[in-house]
Amino acid sequence: MSPATAVALCALAWAVFLGAHLALNGRWWPWLAVSLLPPPLFAAAPLALLAAAAAAGSVPGAALAAGCLLAGWRESGVNWRALQRSSAPGVRPEGVRVVSWNTQHWNQGREPDRFYAFLHTVPADVYLLQEYLNGFEGGEVWDIDDEERLRDEFPGHHLSVDNNSVTLSRFPPAGPPVPVGACSLRVDLRTPDGVLSTYNVHIPVQLTVMNPLSRAFFRDMRRRHEARRREYDALVADLLANPHPFLVSGDFNTSAAIGDIRRMPRSARDAIGANRSLFPASWHARWKLRLWRIDWVFTSTGVRVERYAFRDPGGLSDHLAQDVTITTTDIEEMNG
Structure with a gap:
């Protein structure tokens, strides 16, 4: 077999795998394990095949690799918009500052x-904090009560607590907090420009660390797939029914390579274009080599993301904190 033929066959095999991934990802529960592949692989593999095809002179291999690179680009987590920087580094725009962070069991x-x-x-003007709980030893979760300390530390903020989430805001709530599903919290805030809905999100993890060849592993994976689907469905339903502009942020436990993120409605725009990193990563915060992004920010029409960065929590959590500045000049008009 010639090198050109070998490269073409490798490119064909990757194309078949990528086609299955795009078709089954987020739709068929066993594929959840496959979707945990590192997102950079979806850019690295076709780029390597392109280089090999060029070296071997394989035109079919090059064509297949280029097609795979384009088809799988969204899965790679690469933030191409980082190349279109418009603001000078170090300049903090005016607006509403939102900090969202999975605290890892407070x-x-x-x-x-x-x-x-x-x-x-x-x-921040608004804090969206996840995992307001302790535990997980022996499968138990213990509720906690740190409200007195929170009020003492943030006297100028309004406090909303539910679904193991904490929302702290300088802006008064426009109504009671609304639990969304079992793991997220919506709080409508009265900003100077009108009502803004904030969603404090925590989607359950995909897998439990156990023997991957056991029946218990597959039962657990299917159960978690259903739990994740319910949380996404509840979030999307609330977003579609919400008449207010919104900001959605938190720990989605979903990389760019996991199809569940495609469940988000078209009205929810990924804010990553305001980040200056070509390959933004929010996890794992305690490792020198950050892996990829599983924490997200989405905004609706009328909410503009001016700045988006990740902050190192200094070993306090395995998640970096999301630091976002938004402007909301069109909210009052949208609220009617």
Whole structure:
């Protein structure tokens, strides 16, 4: 077999795999395990095949590799819009600053003073904090009550707590907090420009670490797939019925390579274009090599993302904090 033929066959095999991935990802529960592949692979594999095809002189291999690169680009997590930088580094635009962070079981096992000190290093108008709970030992989750400390630390903020989520806002709520599904929290805020809906999101993880050859592994994966679907369905239904402009942020436990993220409605626009990183990563915060993004920010029409960055929590969580500045000049008109 000639090198050109070998490259063409490898490119064909990748094209078949990519086709199956795009067709089954987010739709068939066993594919959830396959979707955990590193997102960069969906750019690296076709690029390597392109280089091999050029070296071997394989025109069919090059054509297949180029097609796979284009078809799988969204799966790669590459932020091409980072190349279109418009604002100078270090310049913080005016607007509403939102900090969203999965706290990894709040301050469990850590010094509370360090925990709150970090939050004060990112002074925000709105905080969307996930995993307001302790536990998971033996499968148990323990509710906590840190509201007194929260009110003491953030006296100028309004506090909303539900679904193991905390929303702190300088803007008063326009109504009671609304639990969305079992893991997210909607809070409508009265900003100077009108009502803005914030969604504090935490989608369940996909897998439990156990023997992947056991029946229990597959039962657990299917159960988690259904739980994730219910949470996405509840979130999407609320977004579609919401007349207000919105900002959705939190830990989706979903990389760019996981098809579940495609469940988000067209009205929810990914804010990553305001980030300056070509390959933005929010996890794993405790490792020197950050892997990929599983924390997201989405906004609706009328909400413009001016700046989007990730902040290192200094070992307090395995998630980086999302730091977003938005402007809301069109909200009042949208609210009628």
